[in-house]
Amino acid sequence: MTKHPKIRFGAKPKTLKSYFTGLILSLLLTVAAFYIVMKHDMTPTATYLTLAGLAVAQLFAQVICFLRLNTTREGASNTLAFVFSLLVVAVLVVGSLWIMWNLNANMM
Amino acid sequence: MTSTTVDHHHHAHGHLDHDDIDVFGFWIYIMTDCLLFATLFATFVVLRGATFGGPALGQLMSLPYVFGETMFLLASSFTYGLAMLSFYKQHRNWALTWLLVTVVCGAAFVFMEVREFIELYIEGHSFQTNAALSAFFTLVGTHGTHVSIGLIWMVLMIFQLFRYGTTAAINRRLTYLGLFWHFLDIVWIFVFTVVYLMGAV
Numbered sequence: 677m678t679k680h681p682k683i684r685f686g687a688k689p690k691t692l693k694s695y696f697t698g699l700i701l702s703l704l705l706t707v708a709a710f711y712i713v714m715k716h717d718m719t720p721t722a723t724y725l726t727l728a729g730l731a732v733a734q735l736f737a738q739v740i741c742f743l744r745l746n747t748t749r750e751g752a753s754n755t756l757a758f759v760f761s762l763l764v765v766a767v768l769v770v771g772s773l774w775i776m777w778n779l780n781a782n783m784m
Numbered sequence: 785m786t787s788t789t790v791d792h793h794h795h796a797h798g799h800l801d802h803d804d805i806d807v808f809g810f811w812i813y814i815m816t817d818c819l820l821f822a823t824l825f826a827t828f829v830v831l832r833g834a835t836f837g838g839p840a841l842g843q844l845m846s847l848p849y850v851f852g853e854t855m856f857l858l859a860s861s862f863t864y865g866l867a868m869l870s871f872y873k874q875h876r877n878w879a880l881t882w883l884l885v886t887v888v889c890g891a892a893f894v895f896m897e898v899r900e901f902i903e904l905y906i907e908g909h910s911f912q913t914n915a916a917l918s919a920f921f922t923l924v925g926t927h928g929t930h931v932s933i934g935l936i937w938m939v940l941m942i943f944q945l946f947r948y949g950t951t952a953a954i955n956r957r958l959t960y961l962g963l964f965w966h967f968l969d970i971v972w973i974f975v976f977t978v979v980y981l982m983g984a985v
Contacts, residue, residue: 695869
């Protein structure tokens with residue numbers, strides 16, 4: 677009864693509008709990322725942080741507009757798997773870097 | 785409407801039919817592939833400074849060139865979406881056309897990447913030169929291999945769509961490939977950010 681008629685394979689309907697929105701957002705975020713690096717206006721730390729922010733923003737733009745992940749009942753299991761993967765990826769990457777930097781510092 | 789209600793009776797426990805479960809299974813595979821890339825990214829970030837006295841990775845890369853690669857892959861992700869939209873409207877020939885455009889953009893991306901690798905190799909920056917280059921070739925090469933496999937798969941789907949038309953089975957297979965293809969574009973966001981842009985800061 678609660679089935680959302682338009683959700684197919686756990687994804688929201690793919691429309692021309694969603695694809696164009698995704699394309700334009702991705703273009704803007706990509707151009708911004710290349711621009712700040714080629715312009716060399718910011719301090720390295722500020723550049724790293726901005727680049728990370730732009731990449732994560734583009735991740736969400738494409739996941740929402742292209743893959744059409746959503747929080748409806750039918751799409752929830754896909755989104756839950758995605759969020760869990762983000763968590764594991766964060767533990768893996770941050771944990772590895774933490775260990776290796778500590779190791780590096782202690783070997784000096 | 786009626787058929788939907790009947791459908792519900794057949795699946796007493798809920799909302800998922802076989803195709804939904806299959807696609808969910810494929811999504812789980814995509815998520816495990818994320819973990820593969822996460823380990824390679826972690827390795828790359830740890831080793832990217834280990835150049836054994838050679839030039840920093842950032843000095844070997846050309847940003848405008850990478851920007852071109854990025855545009856091809858993003859365009860291919862978008863045109864894949866157009867192929868799916870044509871497929872939903874049962875326009876087989878438009879779907880075939882957009883899939884062909886997607887293959888061309890994807891192939892241009894792989895071509896540019898292979899060319900970059902060959903140029904690096906000719907200049908003496910190979911997989912064996914130092915740990916940073918090993919990590920670079922492993923990470924970027926694994927992504928490129930995924931894209932190449934996606935291209936072979938897409939050519940096969942073009943033949944299937946041409947032969948069988950817009951059927952439910954083809955719809956399911958194109959949905960798998962769409963998840964895979966969009967996923968590869970998403971991984972590329974982090975490749976160009978972490979490897980190329982952060983390398984050039």
